[in-house]
Amino acid sequence: MSHSTNTETFLKDNKKVDWHNETLWWVRSKRDVSSKQIPEWEQLRELASGIKDSVLSNLASYLEEFEKNAVANGINVHWAADAKEHNEIVTSILQKHNAQKLVKSKSILTEECHLNEHLEEHGFEVVDTDLGERIIQFVRQPPSHIVMPAIHLKKEDISEIFHEHLQTEKGNNDPQYLTEAARQHLRNKFIEADIALTGVNFGIAETGGFVVCTNEGNADMGVHLAPVHIACMGIEKLIPKLEHLGVYTRLLARSATGQPITNYTSHFHRPRSGQEMHIILVDNGRTEQLSREKFRNSLKCIRCGACMNTCPIYRRSGGYSYDATVPGPIGSILSPGVDLKKHQSLPFASTLCGSCSDVCPVKINIHEQLYEWRQVVADEKLDGAGKRVSMTLAAKVLSSPSLYNMMGKLARKSLALLPKSLINNPLNAWGKQRDLPDPPRDSFKEWYAKNRKS
Numbered sequence: 001m002s003h004s005t006n007t008e009t010f011l012k013d014n015k016k017v018d019w020h021n022e023t024l025w026w027v028r029s030k031r032d033v034s035s036k037q038i039p040e041w042e043q044l045r046e047l048a049s050g051i052k053d054s055v056l057s058n059l060a061s062y063l064e065e066f067e068k069n070a071v072a073n074g075i076n077v078h079w080a081a082d083a084k085e086h087n088e089i090v091t092s093i094l095q096k097h098n099a100q101k102l103v104k105s106k107s108i109l110t111e112e113c114h115l116n117e118h119l120e121e122h123g124f125e126v127v128d129t130d131l132g133e134r135i136i137q138f139v140r141q142p143p144s145h146i147v148m149p150a151i152h153l154k155k156e157d158i159s160e161i162f163h164e165h166l167q168t169e170k171g172n173n174d175p176q177y178l179t180e181a182a183r184q185h186l187r188n189k190f191i192e193a194d195i196a197l198t199g200v201n202f203g204i205a206e207t208g209g210f211v212v213c214t215n216e217g218n219a220d221m222g223v224h225l226a227p228v229h230i231a232c233m234g235i236e237k238l239i240p241k242l243e244h245l246g247v248y249t250r251l252l253a254r255s256a257t258g259q260p261i262t263n264y265t266s267h268f269h270r271p272r273s274g275q276e277m278h279i280i281l282v283d284n285g286r287t288e289q290l291s292r293e294k295f296r297n298s299l300k301c302i303r304c305g306a307c308m309n310t311c312p313i314y315r316r317s318g319g320y321s322y323d324a325t326v327p328g329p330i331g332s333i334l335s336p337g338v339d340l341k342k343h344q345s346l347p348f349a350s351t352l353c354g355s356c357s358d359v360c361p362v363k364i365n366i367h368e369q370l371y372e373w374r375q376v377v378a379d380e381k382l383d384g385a386g387k388r389v390s391m392t393l394a395a396k397v398l399s400s401p402s403l404y405n406m407m408g409k410l411a412r413k414s415l416a417l418l419p420k421s422l423i424n425n426p427l428n429a430w431g432k433q434r435d436l437p438d439p440p441r442d443s444f445k446e447w448y449a450k451n452r453k454s
């Protein structure tokens, strides 16, 4: 289904739409305040973007350097061409250790690979340990935002979910009480886990180590208790040197939530004594995106979510309307690269206001790429016959001043006579929530000619 069709479900609850919109705008405002505290903010963005340019231009050699150094540190390095291979590698590690229980911190990559479903089908227990992710795991929903996965749920919804799954008091919506219940529940899961899995925010080619950022310490809790650590990393997450890390950690948390830094910025370089450590480097369409000159920049993304928080469409349509693992403006660039036919409506889910590009900490030209995808969709004739015919007619009218004047006259006259139901009827999607103003008697040109002061 198209983005606009999916959005209809979200728009049914007006109050929730307003609340969602305001909550995300509040996060965006925190980002503004926090970024203004750093005078060199724009230089940092420039630098972050430039470093990623170097990574993308030399990806193969940085990946080889990373592998060499990681292996020398005692980390087992695996390569996965796609989601299937990634999931099979995780399964084989679990089987090798006769493991049954896995705790997992937030990893959008594993969502993209549908790892949870795969492992559950093979009889393993997977527990998401990020609070937001655990909430939506209870109700078997995917994340609706990459940083705040349960942002579409209110505390009343969470209270209901916890009452059903954690037997908390019915109707108790106190966030502290609910968080404490989740904490006690997860503590046991950490203790029982055979294997801990984490995502990776940054892999450092120079050292072969990697960095995981969380606000809840759940990645550390899992990894420090379990005898095996699996880290899953998209191949674009590399940075060349350790000295580059500070550029990104300063940008990431400020852009994501307005914090100066994530509460936990954990560095992993080698397994601790007696532990086994694996890292899986995953392609899953990334090299293909790299080969698209106009869209390769999208691989600079550090998944801060700022473009979602600022986007007027995302804020008012919710994450699920995108029907993709990564929603919002950046998702609308990445998803068409994976399946253009399925996601052809996403580049149109934008006002092209450019706010996403303005806040992006790595300076991805998001709105320009959305516009580029629109042209690809039109060239591939995926935008529907009705739209193509109306655009061809519009092009004819707009390119001929006499035709434009004639059509304007005709429209002003006929709209004054025709019944409103012609516009506002259930068959016309545009007219369902909009109304046309009464047509003016004159065009602007005519009005100007009459009223122009000599």
Ligand code: SF4
Pocket (backbone or CB within 6 Å): 255, 300, 301, 302, 303, 304, 305, 306, 307, 308, 330, 356, 359, 360, 361, 362, 363, 364, 366
């Ligand atoms: S595209 Fe930029 S703003 Fe959006 S999530 Fe990625 S890094 Fe953040």
